[in-house]
Amino acid sequence: MITKLPPYASPLERVWHSAYLLFCAAVFVFLIGPILVIVPLSFNAEPYFTFTKEMISFDPDGYSLRWYKDFLENELWLFSIKNSFIVAIVSTILATSLGTLAALGLASSYMPYRTLVMSLLISPMIVPLIISAAGMFFFYSSIDLAHTFPGVILAHTALGVPFVVITVTATLIGFDRNLIRASQNLGASPTTTFFKVILPLVTPGVVSGALFAFITSFDEVVIVQFVAGPEQRTVPLQMWSGIREQISPTILAVATLLVCISIALLTVLELLRRRTERLRGLSPG
Amino acid sequence: MIIRTTTAIGVALAALAGASLGAGEARAETTLTIVSWGGAYTMSQQKAYHEPYMKMHPDVTIINEDKSQTALAGLRAQHQAGNVSWDLVDILPSDALVACDEGLAEKIDYNEMLAAAPDGTPPTQDFIDGSLTGCFIPQIVYSNIVAFNTEMYPGQAPTTMADVFDLESFPGRRSLQNKPVNNLEWALAADGVPAGEIYEMLATPEGVERAFNKLETIKDETIWWEQGAQPPQLLADKEVSFASAYNGRIFNAQVNEGQPFQIIWDAQVFELDGWVVPAGGKNKDVVYDYLKFATDTQRLADQAKFISYGPARKSSAPLVGEHAETGIDMKPHMPTYPENFKTAIPKDDTFWADYGDELAERFAAWLAS
């Protein structure tokens, strides 16, 4: 095992090994530390982004909930939250249904030009956001979709689709086709097979694809800058203008809440992954 | 499974219904999108104009957009895209002139559309002379200044523009706006050019060269800001020792937040600021009604209670008195206070209308290199 060295290891090996573990620990701190730093800062009683003397000495006066209160009382933030949820939910539903259908087609070995089609369907994930944003802004303006909800939803659906396609295709490719044969041999109709056998097995892929699509839309800040108007202002857009324009620690309060949302999503995904493994483990072959 | 599918469809429909409802809600009453400069300035407009207006007209909601920094670009973009989502824009007079010329802003019949002074003086005689240029409705006189954090210089304090460019006597980082406007004027002023000759000199290639060379001397020590709210923040965080800013923002930090800032009034660049109505906007009737209210004598005087900008109507001047929250006398904080005004540079709008594009391009390339 990697954390323990065999008893015959040389002193040099021991030093080297400790250094290695220390290095890995440092990288983990680098990964997670910055995200944890903002949590205490969001309870700062002063209107700045840094630790005050009172905070460092754990004086309760140095801490307050004022930025959370500020956030909850600010109409603009509440307005943005509403918009973010509308856009993210609708585009997730669209991306998930379109993407799942397409993945079912792509998983078929009869699909012509499979690789080419797949590359095209995944391209919104690869093309730099600023370029997608520019192109969408030009085209959506010319068909009166810029600065409208349908425009923003269309754009976010396009961004979310690749994630659904990838996760569902991955589930289907690792799929044991004998299960279908078995179901048919046992007399199930194709429809029954689809609903009773295929769907339950691809569901984890669909759900994790949907989560990716949701978070993609919920976090997206480049395209909304171009395609969204003032009435479609989303949380990331409000944060962006907050960081650049009206700097206030309310941003940190929002950031802390967003981290909580990420943790929740991550937990759901982890549970899904376990479920898939369990199902796979039960399947023959 | 079927139950689950039905639930999913139900959720989808509910969400769609929510989406259309949300859009419907926003349209049932009038929403005015008013573009301004953000921070303390938008706050002063919110208190002096928006809140009283919304109280009188409960069916009107005002959304603030902090996009005045790129107002002209935004107007052009919306015009080119054929989709005007702004209702009223707070803009600089030089940009207003260009917007008016390019048909991006509505022409204003001042005496017809704006309120007369309480004594009946028509708007064309009440607003500052020469400020009504066709589309532009002035609100305030403000000033671009450089301020510093006094805690950074406990010994001898800087007093002139030359001190801002003097890294030896006054070490520390500077923050300037990432545009050529004001910076080129200040570079020449710091280089010893008298206020009256600055624009003459900037119109020549040698003058531009001289200004850029002077800026080059502090470039490595400079952080470039973009939004008006950044300089007070950078000064407060001690990210920088000096920062150029709008004088009202510094006033706000001094008075409302108790920050140890001091303004260098030497070589202040002062000008007007005001509204234009974007051509092709959707809520014209409400906008004009709002405009008539928000630019009357009392409202302009009210704004000066919240921020140290002078009202653009002569009839408002006597009504300016004390700060709304702290009760201090506003007069010594105004750009036009005689002590502050000695070496002031009036911003030359025609110069910037003619040379703005070219200098902006050169400035951007200079910044990035």
Added chain:
Amino acid sequence: MAEPIPVSANGAPGTPGATDTPDDDVSSLKARLRRAERRRRLTAMLLVAPLFAFLLVSFLIPMGDMLLRSVDNWQIPNVLPNTVERIAAWDGEALPEEAVYAAMAADIRAGKESGEIGKAATRLNYEVSGARSLFNKTRRRIERIEPPYKAALIDIDRRWGQPDIWQAIKRESGPYTASYYLAAADLTYNAEGEVVAVPEYRQVYVELFIRTIWMSLAITGLTILLGYPVAYLLANLPLRYSNLLMILVLLPFWTSLLVRTTTWITILQSQGVINDILVWLGLIATDERLQLIHNKIGTMVAMTHILLPFMILPLYSVMKTIPPSYMRAARSLGATPLTAFVKVYLPQTVSGVGAGSILVFILAIGYYITPALVGGETGQFISNFIARHMLVSLNWGLAAALGSMLLAGVLVLYLVYNKLVGIDNMKLG
């Protein structure tokens, strides 16, 4: 790997066909097979079709629109039709004759009515600095002038008496232009119509492309340096520990980009966490705080943090498939740990390093948000200039040209990635 399954209902094996007869010969069996295959192909295509149509409208056509815009030159031929027609006969040497000036006056008058003249002026301003103010000035006075127009226009502004504006109109009178691409490569036309470099003080894009590439390479290198050991640790720990540590990798991956960038602002600024700690430890004096943000360092640190999971995850999935017995075998055959690692382990992870590197590099060169917030002026990427031209200077043609060049680069890398890894094997989370 299991073969892809035919998932559609009517494509499922054993579905009886309509022409099913018990005593078919071989050829009819073949025909039936072909029919069945055709049907399955059709089903597969029908399943993909809705998404394809959707992406066509929402994404692919917009991309094409952008490519088109990078060469589109409608403003000059459409807004100045008379001038364009007359100027064709001009030799381009001395000043054009009266007819061209008269045509220009007519075009400005017509364009003033429709409001279109500003668009032509803006377009010409990209070719000749000051053209916009020249047109605006002329437009304000156009109603007052009388023939001869040559003298009248030059009287309004002496720039009408210089050949450069006319040369630009003559050169750019076609429906397409290459000048946006030239500008994107810091090139321009001189008075003789030859392609030359722009004056040094205006050169910016070549340097920016180079900077974007080398900084992305450096970030990719940093993610390998930090990611490789961690991925190795994760791949070789027992599952219950590695799952726990994996959360430390996945949480940043799932956290909003803006949140992560914001945290780096709070950490790196002069009065930020790092500087505070250094001052507290006495390593630096309080007035010597390090400048870690609003420059290249800020961009590099924040982007390395943001992109690190994209390196660790592919590395991990490759390392997971390498049996630990290989290394043990090498050791037992007498190799030192270093030799065993370099000769046995490292070669097997090359594909993972390749996949991770291309992914990180592709993502890095298109970054916009993080450089904009923590990069200051010297840490900006090419994307930031695209955004600038989209939002501030409104030179959409130049934005499209810069975007198309960046897009071409990314697509080449995407093809390489596709060859190397295969999009089927792309894994998420």
